[in-house]
Structure formats: structure tokens, C-alpha cells
Amino acid sequence: xxxxxxxxxxxxxxxxxxxxxxxxxxxxxxDYHLVYETYGRLNADRSNALLVCHALSGNHHVAGIYADKxxxxxxxxxxxxxxxxxxxxxxxxxxxxxxxxxxxxxxPASIDPSTNxxxxxxxxxxxxxxWVETQAQLAEHLGIAQFAAVVGGSxxxxxxxxxxxxxxxxxxxxxVIAAAAKLTAQNIAFNDVARQAILTDQDFYGGxxxxxxxxxxxxxxxxxxxxxxxYLSDHSMATKFGRxxxxxxxxxxxxxxxxxxxxLRYQGDKFSDLFxxxxxxxxxxxxxYFDPANAYDGDLTAAFKVxxxxxxxxxxxxxxxxxxxxxRDIVKALLKNNINxxxxxITSAHGHDSFLMxxxxxxxxxxxxxNNIKV
Amino acid sequence: MVTxxxxxxxxxxxxxxxxxxxxxxxxxxILDLGCGDGALLKYLQQERHIFGYGVxxxxxxxxxxxxxxxxxxxxxxxxxxxxxxDDAFDYVILSQTLQAMRRTERIIREMLxxxxxxxxxxxxxxxxKNRLQVIRGxxxxxxxxxxxxxxxxxxxxxxxxxxxxxxxxCDAKILERRVMQQDRQIRFLPNLMGKLAFYRFERQNKSxxxxxxx
Numbered sequence: 001x002x003x004x005x006x007x008x009x010x011x012x013x014x015x016x017x018x019x020x021x022x023x024x025x026x027x028x029x030x031d032y033h034l035v036y037e038t039y040g041r042l043n044a045d046r047s048n049a050l051l052v053c054h055a056l057s058g059n060h061h062v063a064g065i066y067a068d069k070x071x072x073x074x075x076x077x078x079x080x081x082x083x084x085x086x087x088x089x090x091x092x093x094x095x096x097x098x099x100x101x102x103x104x105x106x107x108p109a110s111i112d113p114s115t116n117x118x119x120x121x122x123x124x125x126x127x128x129x130x131w132v133e134t135q136a137q138l139a140e141h142l143g144i145a146q147f148a149a150v151v152g153g154s155x156x157x158x159x160x161x162x163x164x165x166x167x168x169x170x171x172x173x174x175x176v177i178a179a180a181a182k183l184t185a186q187n188i189a190f191n192d193v194a195r196q197a198i199l200t201d202q203d204f205y206g207g208x209x210x211x212x213x214x215x216x217x218x219x220x221x222x223x224x225x226x227x228x229x230x231y232l233s234d235h236s237m238a239t240k241f242g243r244x245x246x247x248x249x250x251x252x253x254x255x256x257x258x259x260x261x262x263x264l265r266y267q268g269d270k271f272s273d274l275f276x277x278x279x280x281x282x283x284x285x286x287x288x289y290f291d292p293a294n295a296y297d298g299d300l301t302a303a304f305k306v307x308x309x310x311x312x313x314x315x316x317x318x319x320x321x322x323x324x325x326x327x328r329d330i331v332k333a334l335l336k337n338n339i340n341x342x343x344x345x346i347t348s349a350h351g352h353d354s355f356l357m358x359x360x361x362x363x364x365x366x367x368x369x370x371n372n373i374k375v
Numbered sequence: 376m377v378t379x380x381x382x383x384x385x386x387x388x389x390x391x392x393x394x395x396x397x398x399x400x401x402x403x404x405i406l407d408l409g410c411g412d413g414a415l416l417k418y419l420q421q422e423r424h425i426f427g428y429g430v431x432x433x434x435x436x437x438x439x440x441x442x443x444x445x446x447x448x449x450x451x452x453x454x455x456x457x458x459x460x461d462d463a464f465d466y467v468i469l470s471q472t473l474q475a476m477r478r479t480e481r482i483i484r485e486m487l488x489x490x491x492x493x494x495x496x497x498x499x500x501x502x503x504k505n506r507l508q509v510i511r512g513x514x515x516x517x518x519x520x521x522x523x524x525x526x527x528x529x530x531x532x533x534x535x536x537x538x539x540x541x542x543x544x545c546d547a548k549i550l551e552r553r554v555m556q557q558d559r560q561i562r563f564l565p566n567l568m569g570k571l572a573f574y575r576f577e578r579q580n581k582s583x584x585x586x587x588x589x
Contacts, residue, residue: 312441331448332458338404338426344437344449361434368441 005083007039010064010074012104017137021099024289027124034138035104036060036096039080040088042144048375049144050091051135052076053152053159056227056283057275059103062095063088078358085367090375091148099134100126100282108278109210121207125282128155128290132162136170148375149173153355154322155283158290161330164307165292173373175366177314178355180326181300181333182291187321190230191284194223198277207278220277221268228267233318233351293333300333310340312369314362316354317347342369390558391571392418395468395494398551398575399423403465406490408452408482409472411436413445427464430456453478456485464490471571473497475528483545487578493547496573499554501534501566519570535566538574546579 018031037060042049052062054075063074063081080086080093097105100123108123139147150171152160157179163171183191198204201219205212229237241260256262296302311334315327324345334341346362348354354362392415399405401423407416410429413436419425428446431437440447450458453476467490469482474497476482486493498519499505505515514524522529533541535554542549554561554569561569 328458332460335428335448335458335463336460340446341428342437342441342445342447344434344441344447347434361438364438365441368438372441372444 005081006073006077007064007081007088009067010037010039010061011066012037012060014104015138015141017134017141019137021130021133021137023124023130024127025125029099029106029124032099032106032134033104034096034099034106034134036094036138037062037064037074038095038142039063039093040082040091042092042142043375045375046144047146047148048090048092049139049142049147050086050093051139051147051150051163052080052086052093052095053131053135053150053156054095054098055152055154055156056280056287057224057271058156059101060095060097060105061103062093075356078356079363079366085363086151086370087367090370094138094142096135096138098126098131098283100279100286102276102279107276108207108282109276118208118210120210120278123278123282125285125289127286128158128162129166131159131286132166135159135163136167139170145170147171148373149175149370151175151177152179153177154179154352155287157322158287162290162292164309164311165303168306168308171309173312173369174309175312175314175369176327176330178316178319178322178327178352179313179330180322181293181303181330183288184326188288190226190321191288194226195281195284197222197226198281201277204277207281209277215272216277217272220272220275220280221265223277223280224271224275225264225268228264230321231352233320233349235318236350236353239349300329301336304333304337304339307334307337307339311342312365313341313343314355314365315343315345316351316362317345318349319352319354321352389414389418390555391470391496391573393558394553394555394571394573395419395470395496396422398494398573399425399466402426404463406430406456406459406464406467408456408467408469408486409475410440410445410447412439413443413447415468415470416440416445417443452476452482455481456489459489461488462491466490466492466494468494470494470496471498474530474532476531479531479541480545483542483547487545487547487576492550492575492577494573494575495538496571497533497538498529499535499566499569499572500532501536502556502570503567504570506567517570535569535572538572542574542576543579547576548579549574549576551575 012035016033021029058075061074063077066072082089097103100107108119112119150160150163157176160174160176164174198216198219201216203214204216244259292303293300313327313331315324331343344365350357405425405427407429410431413429416427430448430450432451437447437449467486508515553573554565555571
């Protein structure tokens, strides 16, 4: 579906980066490619570039549709477009698939040129810091010396934060939505259960399932089902599904009975057809590792000392995976550094997924903040 | 250094802003509690080159602040100021909000924790027109107190005398008081003639305080 203020038909582009990437893990990728999309036009001063960082299961296809796929609307099409809160008439918006992903950028499923087989288990773990470095390479390729803003939700918000720390001169504003400066033990625990589901699937083959012409579908499906539960709120599940039964009565068996079961299984199935299990593992580890305060004895305020950007930090009241408290930790550290920051706690029933939803107050806040960014 | 007096138009429009601005040193760091649409902070930015943040709970106000380009933190003042560090601000302002707060003493103590000085303004319940309405048998309704008894958010109205006693109780040392009636400063019988009261205060005892909770 294409609405009237969509960016319209878009085409992904590729860039090959042959500058070796030294990863935080210690390994090096000699070269890699990134798939990205852009919307709007880079202005003459090259001052209106805005990077959208994606979350765990997102990708470079932020807005618009593909000519040959009428149902291929970008994942943040309600936010990004002409006249939308992130207005492509004003900003030159870039979406990029993160390194290690499975939508076109080099990742575990890509062919390793040194073996002519998919990387699989040999693909190194990458971190939020590594992603920021690859995004900086893309910016250089596009001739962008400084972003007007880096924007992201969840894991994408972590990347926006990292941009302000790693390249304080290269980002004027950061919009950090439903994110955290580090995951809690509970959050890591959810990620590990998801990983265990994949790692213990007998079709996983130590990460080299490509060679066996199979995928750890059951594991990935379970991982997604679990994740999905944590992205919703108790309230939104109760409202959407309640205890509704598909056939109106119990069948006293283990097939789908409750609507919520049907929904989760559908989501799990759909996801396991589209996503690469190794990418999922890698992305969840990137989430777990992120902790910029760690290098400063846990002092987030010290970590933010270098930051120069202005910040908009947003959280959602029913988000228990990335709770408002985590956003307030970020805000507190920013305040202590006398950084320009605004924070809003948006009343929403939809849990973590709220950051993808079309909430009036949420979108008005982003719009208002974006309107005041000078380009 | 900004040495100009507040611009006449803005000062005429909001004499209460001008009164507060007259106490604010240039280039200071300010926290405005219950900041509304951020108009006071914007005014102080223009007149005093301040750097600051507003705090408000209301969605509409937070949005207005963003539209006005004012830093704002959406938070409930009733839960305290735990997001703010000790002595983080030169001034913490509570402009015409105290009377609507439930936890009155706590907010004054929190203001003194995070700021070197506090500034509070409130409608003076002892103003003669208010007294007159009470004598006539009705709760006062006026420009400064525009609500009826049944719809007012103002649950802790007080007079100048009440507030000064209260400051003692909160270990707040009053540094300066200004009483206004429209744009006029009232010096004669202020508790009777003054409509709006402004106080600037600091911690009574500047000696070390108990560790803050955060």
C-alpha cells in the first residue's frame, strides 16, 4: 500500500568498502558491502543528511515500496516521507542494513570470497561500535561529513547513542527512542533464551547450516515468538487477543486453541522464512555487549563527556523490554554533562513495539524536534 | 554579560517573567519546574542568556516546549527530582505551580538540593480582593485564581505569611521577596495589597547535607 505522502518507489543501492574493518572483537574484515536506501535530496551544503539506524529485525528499507512488490512498504514508512515527522522534503534520509544482517549487507549468509562458501560460523561477531564505523564509511562514500541527525529505536537507538560518543563532531542531533545505554540482566536473559532456541536446533549445524541446505527454522521461530511476547505489553495482548479461542471451545489438545497462540505461531513462521538465524544470533549479541559506560567504570556520565549533539530521548510507558527507566538513565547522564536534551515519556499501550506505531503524540514530538533542526 | 533590562514588550506582557528575570544572573543554569510551554525559559534565554531545562508532566506542554526549541524533561514533580544531581543548577524556579502540588515540602527541599537558589511564585491568597470574596461568602475567583472551588487544581493556596513560616519549616532561608499587583511592585501592606508573590531563597544551613538518594 502506498499512501499519498510516501517517498514512493525506492531502489536499494550497494557500496563496497575495501578499507579493512578492525572489529571490536579483535578480528578484521578485509572488505564488505553494505546495502542502503536514500530518500529526499542531499542539499548543496550537504547539511541535511539523516541516518536511520535499524533495530534487531529491521533493515535498510525504511520507507517507500519496491516497484515489483506492492506489499513491500518500508518498516518506518509512517515516520519517514514527504511531510511526515522525518520529512524527506527537508532531510536526505539514509537507511542502511547493518553489517552481519541478512538483507543484502555482508553477513553470515554471504559468500566468503576466500572459501566461496557462506561465512556461517566464521562470520565474526560485530558490535554497535563496529556498525557505527561501517555507517561512517558509508557516510564518507556519500560525501557526508556530518549528519544533521542520527535516529533509531531500540538497538537503533543504541547506534544513535554510539554515534554521539564515537563521532561527536559528525552528528548534530541524536534521536534515541525506546533504547537503553546497556541491557539489564533480564533483557540479556531473554536474548539468551532466544539464542539457545537457535543454537540447540539440530538443523543449526554449528552455524554452517547453509552447507546442509537447511535452516534452524524451529529455533528461529521460537526465538521470534519469545521476542515478540516481550515487545508487546500485557495490556495490548489482552486487548487484542484476550482469551479468545479460535474455534470457540477447548479441543483438549496441543494444537492452536487460543488466538494468541495462533498469532505468535504465525509471527514465528513468517519471521523464520525471512530472517537468517546467524544474523539473529549476532544482532542479539550486539545488544548484549553494548555498554559505553563500561570503559568508564560504569559511569555513564563520564562516557557522555565527549558528546556534543543535541538529544531527543523518547520512551513508552508500557515498554518493559526497554523501560522508561533505562531512557531516564541516559537522560540523567546527559543532564549531568549540560547537554541539550529533551525527554518525553509517551503513554502508549503497545509496549516496546510502540516505537513503530502511529501514535499522534509520539509523531508530533518527533516532528517538532525535527522542525527545529537547522540544515 | 547581558546587562540590558528586559525588553519592554515582553515585560509588559508577563510582568511575572520580568520579576523573575531581575533576580537571575546572566549565563546561569536554570531548572524551571512546571515549565508549561517553555515561555519563561525562552524569555530568560533572550534576556539573560541562561542555559536550562524545563520539567513538565503534561503532553501538550512538553510538545509546546519542543516546538519552542526549549529543552524539556517530561516528569512528574510529585515524584521528586531524582533525575537531577545535587547542586546542578544556579536557580530552580517553581513559577505559579506550588499551589497545585500535593507534596509541597518535598518539592521545596528538592529545589534546594538540586539548585543553589530557589525561586517560587504563587498567587497570594491574602490579597484583599480574595479576602473580600471570602467575606462575601464565596471562594475567590480572579485573574490570578481563575478556577472555581470545584474545578481548581490549586489545593495548597497560601498567604505571604503562611509561605514565610513554611520556608522556616523547610530550612529555606529567604533572600529576597517581591510582591506584585499587575506590573506594580507592592511595598505597603504586601500581604493585603499584593496579588502575586515571588521569593528567592537558599538552604538555611549551607553545611553538608545528607547524601542524596541517587
